[in-house]
Each structure stands twice: as C-alpha cells, then as structure tokens.
Amino acid sequence: AQKVTQAQTEISVVEKEDVTLDCVYETRDTTYYLFWYKQPPSGELVFLIRRNSFDEQNEISGRYSWNFQKSTSSFNFTITASQVVDSAVYFCALREYGNKLVFGAGTILRVKS
Amino acid sequence: EAQVTQNPRYLITVTGKKLTVTCSQNMNHEYMSWYRQDPGLGLRQIYYSMNVEVTDKGDVPEGYKVSRKEKRNFPLILESPSPNQTSLYFCASSLSGTGSYNSPLHFGNGTRLTVT
Numbered sequence: 001a002q003k004v005t006q007a008q009t010e011i012s013v014v015e016k017e018d019v020t021l022d023c024v025y026e027t028r029d030t031t032y033y034l035f036w037y038k039q040p041p042s043g044e045l046v047f048l049i050r051r052n053s054f055d056e057q058n059e060i061s062g063r064y065s066w067n068f069q070k071s072t073s074s075f076n077f078t079i080t081a082s083q084v085v086d087s088a089v090y091f092c093a094l095r096e097y098g099n100k101l102v103f104g105a106g107t108i109l110r111v112k113s
Numbered sequence: 114e115a116q117v118t119q120n121p122r123y124l125i126t127v128t129g130k131k132l133t134v135t136c137s138q139n140m141n142h143e144y145m146s147w148y149r150q151d152p153g154l155g156l157r158q159i160y161y162s163m164n165v166e167v168t169d170k171g172d173v174p175e176g177y178k179v180s181r182k183e184k185r186n187f188p189l190i191l192e193s194p195s196p197n198q199t200s201l202y203f204c205a206s207s208l209s210g211t212g213s214y215n216s217p218l219h220f221g222n223g224t225r226l227t228v229t
Contacts, residue, residue: 009153035217045203045220091155100171101146101205101218105155 002027004094006104013082014112021077021107023092029053032096034068034075039089039106051075082111115140119204119221126194127229134189134224136204144207145187146171146218147179149200156203162187194228201225 003026013019025034036048049059051068059066063080079086092104117138126132138145146161148171158171162181176198178190187206191198202225205218 004155006155043201044222045205047217047219050217100158100161102158103148103155105153 002029002032002094002096002100002102004092004102004104006090006092006107008107009105010108010110012110012112015083016081018078018080019082019109019111021079021090021092021109023075023077023104025073025075025092025094027073027094027096029096032094035093035095035101036066036075036077037091037093037103039091041088045091048077079109082109084111084113087111115219117204117206117219117221119202119224121224122222123225125227125229128195129193132191132194132226134191134202134204134226136187136189136221137185138187138204138206138219139185140206140219141184142206142208142219143184145181146205147177147187147189148203148205149173149198150203150223151200159189159202194226196228199226199228 005024032053034051038046038048056068065078067076087110089106089108091106093101095101120135143164147159148156150156157173159177160171160179162168165181165184168179168181181187201223203223204221207218208216
C-alpha cells in the first residue's frame with residue numbers, strides 16, 4: 001500500500017535560515033506522482049509542486065527547491081533564506097494510478113523573526 | 114474564478130443530528146474527494162468519486178455517506194454524527210483519467226465541524 005512519511009513533526013528556524021522538509025514515500029507502482037502542499041495559518045491548502053516518477057530533475061522556484069530521488073524514495077523540499085510568511089504546515093502527498101492521493105502527517109514550520 | 118466551494122465553514126452540532134456539508138466545483142472536474150484533517154494524522158481520504166454516479170470508499174469511510182448526482186456537486190452526509198467526527202473537512206477536485214494523474218487537487222477552504 002502507498003504511504004508517505006514526514007518524520008519531522010515540527011521545525012523552528014530563525015528568519016533567513018535555510019530549512020529542508022523531508023518526505024519519504026512507499027509505493028509498488030512504477031508510475032506515480034508526488035506533490036507538496038502548503039497550509040498557512042488561514043487554513044486553506046495551496047498546491048506548490050508536482051513531480052512524476054519519470055522525472056528526477058530537481059526543481060527550483062525562487063526560494064523553493066525540491067530534490068526528488070527515486071533511489072531513496074524521497075522528495076525533499078528546501079526553503080532558502082526562510083521568511084516569517086513561510087510559517088505553515090507543509091504536506092507531502094503521493095498519487096498512484098486510480099487517483100487516490102495519500103498525504104503525509106505534515107510538518108509544522110515556524111519561522112521566527 | 115475557478116474554485117471549490119464548501120459550506121458551511123463552521124458547524125457545531127450535537128450527537129445524532131444528521132448534517133450535510135456541501136461541495137461544489139466550477140472547473141468541470143470529473144474527480145472529487147473528501148478528506149478529514151486531524152492533528153498528527155495529516156489528511157485522510159473519506160470518499161472519492163471518479164465521475165457522476167461513481168463513488169468509492171477511501172481510508173476512513175465509516176459514519177459518512179456521499180452522492181454524486183451531478184458533476185459539479187459532491188455532498189458529504191453524516192447521518193448520525195458522533196464526537197469522533199469532530200474534525201476539519203476538505204473537499205477537493207481534479208481532472209481524472211489516464212494522463213491526468215499529475216493534475217493537482219484543488220481544495221475548498223475547509224469546514225470545521227464540532228460534534229458535542
């Protein structure tokens with residue numbers, strides 16, 4: 001069965017520090033998709049990025065970057081020079097064939113000024 | 114504006130009193146789903162629907178019902194709510210079918226339900 005593990009329950013950093021959120025997944029499918037979502041204190045879920053299992057290229061978007069490694073079944077998310085506005089709960093998710101999307105437990109990120 | 118609309122945002126009810134949380138999307142998405150969010154557990158899928166009149170159980174379906182009579186609507190029904198159903202609920206939608214599995218889910222703003 002598919003499973004997503006976010007081992008870091010909560011992380012606290014000081015503004016401008018870099019921070020990496022870990023995500024490890026389990027799946028028996030060869031075709032799957034990985035996602036990251038952000039949930040700010042206001043509560044809505046905001047889509048950040050998706051990656052399919054055939055594309056191991058890392059991606060950078062501004063201060064955000066993602067490192068996908070099939071060899072270790074990981075899809076880690078790094079925020080460079082963190083800001084207070086980055087404070088949120090971040091969810092990693094896995095989608096297999098059939099559309100079921102399974103979420104990790106989430107990592108609470110607190111960025112202090 | 115493309116969106117998923119849930120109502121109500123907040124709901125306080127008593128044990129056993131039937132309730133419905135509505136969900137509507139205007140993106141013509143085939144796939145819709147309900148999740149509940151609980152601390153330390155992330156989001157867990159309750160039910161999902163691949164298209165009209167097609168629904169299936171997720172990971173935590175007990176105590177819930179859904180229906181998909183129209184493409185845009187996917188209401189969540191609690192026939193006899195209990196305190197362990199106190200949670201934050203999200204409705205979501207996306208494209209479906211082969212080639213669409215990388216489509217991100219679009220989420221509603223959530224419904225915070227309290228059952229006393």
